[in-house]
Amino acid sequence: MDKLEMRHTLLAAKARKQLTWEEIGKSIGMSPVWVASACYGMNSATPDAAKKICQVLDAEPDVAAALEAFPTKAWDEAIPQDPLIYRLYEVVGVYGETLKDVIQEKFGDGIMSAIDFSMEVDKVEDPKGDRVLLTLNGKFLPYKAW
Template sequence: MNKQSMTDTIVSAKAARGLTWEAIAKDIDVSPVWLASACLGMNSAPAAIAKKVTDHLSLDDDVTAALVAFPTKVWDQAVPTDPLIYRLYEVVGVYGDTLKEVIQEKFGDGIMSAIDFSMEVDKIEDPKGDRVLLTLNGKFLPYKTW
């Protein structure tokens, strides 16, 4: 089973059971952001966690094996058209250079890791309209001189 078939199977099983990433993650004790990423094929899962996911959704061992398999992280290089994903693309387009400048002033010449990394998505209730709080937490990796 490839990652796309795995994703289709997991998303279908999740929908059929009326589950959320948050609920599944709580039941198997992982981050809902990480869980969704692994189930959408962008990360591999340790075997024990993959088994918990597939047991929770009553899925076969081929799905477990696909969850454990190392992904090839490829995504569409075109400008995204989904409104939510486009807004994140827009944030990076508008504020990317600003973030780079501020991060490098604080840390030096380097990058934020997306490997030694965590992310949280929180809802902040506000009478003027609920807010989305994204927390990106990555290790700073300085460029080395040799």
């Protein structure tokens, strides 16, 4: 089974069981964001995590093997059409250079890791309309001179 077939299988099982990523994450002791990313095929799972995901979603062993497989982290390079994804794309387009500049002023010349990384999505209730709070937490990796 490849990552795309795995993704379809797991998303169908999630819908059939009417589970949220939060529920799945809690049941296996992992972040719901990471679990969703693994199920979408963008991260590989440890054998233990793959087994737990498959148990929660009643998936076959071949799905666990696909979860464990190392992914090719590629995505459509066209401008996204989904409004939520487009807004994230827009945030990076509008604020990317600003974030780079501010990060490098604070840390020096380098990048934020997307490997040594975690992310949280939280809901902040507000009388003017609920807010989405995204926390991106990546290790700073300085560029080296040699």
